[in-house]
Amino acid sequence: MPVHAPAASSTMTSTMAGAAPEQKEWDEALLRRYDTSGPRYTSYPTALSFHDQFTPSDLTQALERSNASQRPLSVYVHIPFCRKICFYCACNKIATKNTALAEPYLSRLDREMVLTARHLDTTRPVKQLHWGGGTPTFLNLNQMGDLIDRLDARFGLSSASDRDYAIEIDPREADVFTLRHLQSLGFNRISLGVQDLSPLVQKAINRIQPRVLTETLMDEAHRLGFRSLNLDLIYGLPFQTEKSFADTLRQVIELNPARLSVFNYAHMPERFAPQRRINVDDLPGSDEKLAILRTTIEMLTAAGYVHIGMDHFARPDDSLAIAQREGSLQRNFQGYSSHAQCDLIGLGVSAISRVDDVYAQNPSDLARYEAALDQGQLATVRGLRLSDDDLIRRDVIERLMCDMRIDLAAIGQRWNIDAPRYFAQALEHLQGAERDGLLTRSGDQLSATPMGRLLIRHLAMAFDAHLPQQSGKHYSKIV
Template identity: 80%
Template sequence: MSAHATAALSSTSFSSTPTEVPSATAWNEALLRRYDKSGPRYTSYPTALAFHEQFGTADFTQALERSNASRRPLSLYVHVPFCRKICFYCACNKIATKNTALAEPYLSRLDREMVLTARHLDTSRPVQQLHWGGGTPTFLSLAQMGDLIDRLDARFGLSGSADRDYAIEIDPREADVFTLRHLQSLGFNRLSLGVQDLNPQVQKAINRVQPRVLTETLMEEAHRLGFRSLNLDLIYGLPFQTEKSFAETLGQIIELNPARLSVFNYAHMPTRFAPQRRINEADLPNADEKLAILHTTIEMLTNAGYVHIGMDHFARPDDSLAIAQRNGTLQRNFQGYSSHAQCDLVGLGVSAISRIDDVYAQNPTQLDQYETSLDQGRLATVKGLRLNKDDLIRRDVIERLMCDMCIDLAAIGKRWNIDASDYFSTALEQLRNAEQDGLVTFHQQMISATPIGRLLIRHLAMAFDARLADQSTQRYSKIV
């Protein structure tokens, strides 16, 4: 949901080399199983589990006002919670309805939130990033999309700069070429298309029947219209998937040639996410099959020329994500990886999270609570966190590790005026076991993840998490 910090890493660091695929000797299933515990994805540090209700609207507005002195560009995230159909794997905050008129009151509340937020911001700061997520943003009618963009522009002033990053998540079942032309006219230049799997049996089991032609037609039109980057979302670990069936999906995806791919690991948590109760657990691939799917995914995509950015993200070498990683300027945020410079993120809508310098602030996940706050003329912040210096240092280290697959302790020490080796002595000691198992290498002040260590980067990052001991890791998904 935003873009974060930059780093001054040596051009000879691990991140500057081409991505390596775990070879037959490096791919160690027993090792991956042993380290396949639950842990954060570190789209933020501290994670959302550290947010507390003593942080309220006044704290958030003060953070907005403090941020003006930085002159950092802005990033806007807009949560559109509506979907026409519920996909059974979904863990997002959403509302199922086919009636687009139900979005009108929500759009009015969004505008009220924009007005209340903009009062505390210097809106001459450029809006470098815009992201619409959900739910399904393309649930909105074309007129409603245009109205929402007009409101955003009126309150914050949107950018026409060629290097802006204005993205929207799209369900190919609910969009056509007219949708894409309209989105382009509104200023969007990047699209993310949900695909998940092209196998009909899998699609039926997750309540998302989506023939390839829908995705292919949209991609062809998007390329013709000149959208800068297309991302496709896939999920492995869904019912009836096998290594062979997913390889067939990947073969078709590679033919479609998207600039980016996100290949997410399905986390089956039916006690937390009601739609997942519609999935028969017996139909899910077992742990061995999931590892085989992951291995094949990395091999096929890398052989097709994609760079394994980290975790579940892949990009073509000429895509801005891969270029940012080579330059040491990649960021980690609530949507995953981002190529843009550090921004202050304003999250708008139900469940949205803002990141303003040293503060996180979250809106309620319940729509009625969100509406009530705004109807009373106040921002809807229900919890958040102001980071202390230790949090900020650890956030920097974890983000660099997640983005660069290495940590330059000398650069960290210089940036924060600390002896990084001494400051993180406990974490480095914890990583010695990972070193013995071949997940990381230590060379002077550089700690680098090995090819197989990249797959377990979340585990490596956990060594630097000072708050993890106070949290139940069972609230998190499995690492692999």
């Protein structure tokens, strides 16, 4: 198993059963040693395991099987359009200023909804809705209203107070009227892309966005009573330093968002053409990036935020932090989610569904997506039906990523297995990480230490049975 730790002994009696190692809040040398490439585990198995023998029929059968469970639904809608390309972007997007291009896309989305709803019991509540992209606020107000109407007609949207209806917003092309309209449509959570407040960094990434744009929208969102506001930041961008990013963080903390996502920029220009506009010599070095990460965690923790895991922070009273405390936090393709046990319906180009025991993905190419729907069939081009082993390992990896610990006894009871025996190889591989202070074990309880939380992707990799067949170059660095 490619866990990239020092060689472990062949017995289970070393530090796994002995005295716990000294737990350090920060160990730069250790972070460097474990900073390899690895999956983010928004799904297990990851998308690299999807195959093109998976057909639209496989998805429709899964949709029909899922009705027996009566699980609530989560719907993701991908809007691929952007008016302007940010150079760091690795999303599936189409750059255009012509909003008329959205009309034929909305028609195809409706066709996809109709084809999907035929196989669903639509009395199942839609507890979660998320519009991502691209830039969903590329749509004008009428188009947004039209899309909500279509979603409601096909699936039946919820007005329940505990619904989680979120949309990603570009503050450069939204205003207070946009927010009021979104609230009237039923959205109760918004995510604002900020990335960095330094004018020098903004110019280098082709995203000029003065603080006042973000502040105005946040003030209005608070006034309107949006339940939760999230800000997206990115570290590792050109010209960033620990000092400059600390200045951004100070301003962001003043804005008081309920949630923060602080992503690590992965520079992969060979895969993402816009990144070729970034001069690699302008990027902060590994020392500076680690300093930025440490300062981020220290400043946000001091400001009262809970480090949920990886790149997510939330106030203690936010639903994300509450879900983690209650053990109901989940990971999906949008990151951490407070709504566990939903079947996820992905709509639009490149969208991925997680329904029953399958993953199904639409094509990333718009023309191919449109052509499939024009022929009256779902646009699924690849996917995977999970084996029993996949389902068990997905459960373990998800609990580790969400709870920062694993209860082997609970896993064993849930899946009717002898969990320590079933995962003997993974536990053996984790011995090195435990000796290094990333993990502690007490009986059937495995818990990530403060340093282990920063390397949680690495710990999860020990349970990944698909990883040996995959090349690490496909994944971003862990830290």
